[in-house]
Amino acid sequence: MNQVRIAIAGASGRMGRMLIEATLKADDAVLVAAFERPESTFIGKDAGDLVGSSCGVTITSDVAEGLAKADCLIDFTRPEGTLQHLALARAAGCGMVIGTTGFSAEGKAEIAAAARDIPVVFAPNMAVGVNAVFKLLDVAARILNEDYDVEIIEAHHRLKVDAPSGTALRMGEVVAGALGRDLESCAIYGREGVTGERDGQTIGFATVRGGDIVGDHTVLFAGIGERIEITHKSGSRMPYASGSLRAARFLAAHKAGLFDMQDVLGLK
Ligand SMILES: NC(=O)C1=CN([C@@H]2O[C@H](COP(=O)(O)OP(=O)(O)OC[C@H]3O[C@@H](n4cnc5c(N)ncnc54)[C@H](O)[C@@H]3O)[C@@H](O)[C@H]2O)C=CC1
Numbered sequence: 112m113n114q115v116r117i118a119i120a121g122a123s124g125r126m127g128r129m130l131i132e133a134t135l136k137a138d139d140a141v142l143v144a145a146f147e148r149p150e151s152t153f154i155g156k157d158a159g160d161l162v163g164s165s166c167g168v169t170i171t172s173d174v175a176e177g178l179a180k181a182d183c184l185i186d187f188t189r190p191e192g193t194l195q196h197l198a199l200a201r202a203a204g205c206g207m208v209i210g211t212t213g214f215s216a217e218g219k220a221e222i223a224a225a226a227r228d229i230p231v232v233f234a235p236n237m238a239v240g241v242n243a244v245f246k247l248l249d250v251a252a253r254i255l256n257e258d259y260d261v262e263i264i265e266a267h268h269r270l271k272v273d274a275p276s277g278t279a280l281r282m283g284e285v286v287a288g289a290l291g292r293d294l295e296s297c298a299i300y301g302r303e304g305v306t307g308e309r310d311g312q313t314i315g316f317a318t319v320r321g322g323d324i325v326g327d328h329t330v331l332f333a334g335i336g337e338r339i340e341i342t343h344k345s346g347s348r349m350p351y352a353s354g355s356l357r358a359a360r361f362l363a364a365h366k367a368g369l370f371d372m373q374d375v376l377g378l379k
């Protein structure tokens with residue numbers, strides 16, 4: 112069996128550790144490199160030690176050298192880190208799975224440009240269940256159409272730095288697309304003071320941050336006399352890691368191109 116050679120950026124992060132664990136457990140993938148920032152106290156440590164089983168891969172900040180051994184870089188870091196890694200992956204001809212959220216429009220354009228040379232899966236949520244929910248939202252929005260007010264509520268742990276979550280924003284894009292609206296012009300990110308009555312064309316977002324909530328998302332369609340709520344709740348980060356490995360295997364069959372998890376799961 113040809114094993115996919117995986118490099119992981121942000122190795123000591125919440126997702127980095129989960130990805131190391133998932134890769135070490137997979138029969139068809141092998142961990143070949145693990146990266147951290149130069150100032151990290153984890154540099155020089157065995158990546159496997161982060162999940163309780165040494166594996167002989169030393170955490171390094173030399174991304175270019177590590178990528179020379181890899182088929183795919185899985186990156187869950189921060190936009191600025193991901194974009195630096197992207198340039199190195201492009202130079203090395205290495206595929207990339209990008210789970211990082213919070214990119215500006217310019218950052219997204221950089222990813223699209225790099226994907227002309229290397230294969231990239233870029234998705235705000237790698238979990239199969241969330242990607243199923245994206246499809247359900249499209250169907251629900253088309254059926255309910257203009258008669259229901261749409262509000263998107265998300266909750267995450269206290270350490271999350273971007274808001275609304277990438278997943279909530281994608282949910283907004285799916286619903287807006289189904290209703291023929293442009294999310295950029297119809298999104299309302301929070302309300303305060305005398306806001307006036309609700310404009311039926313808007314899509315509202317509400318963000319909750321606290322404790323160790325892994326990730327909850329609800330899309331509420333509020334009508335007259337009834338409400339529909341479509342909810343996904345994450346109990347673990349492992350579905351994100353398993354989905355990322357699935358994306359890495361998918362990339363092995365592609366030379367270049369920008370994909371998301373809907374492509375990986377055959378949902379388009
Ligand atoms: N697409 C998906 O399915 C999911 C996406 N995420 C996203 O992944 C990202 C990371 O999430 P967590 O693991 O919870 O964060 P975290 O804070 O636990 O880990 C981030 C890691 O990236 C490293 N890092 C930060 N800035 C860097 C830079 N400039 N260069 C290189 N490395 C850098 C940190 O040292 C750390 O190891 C976030 O954007 C989050 O929203 C998280 C879970 C699922």
Ligand SMILES: O=C(O)C1=N[C@H](C(=O)O)C[C@H](O)C1
Pocket residue numbers: 212235236267271275276277278279325326327
């Ligand atoms: O930061 C997180 O934790 C998560 N981030 C992603 C997002 O912003 O949507 C995915 C998931 O919700 C967990």
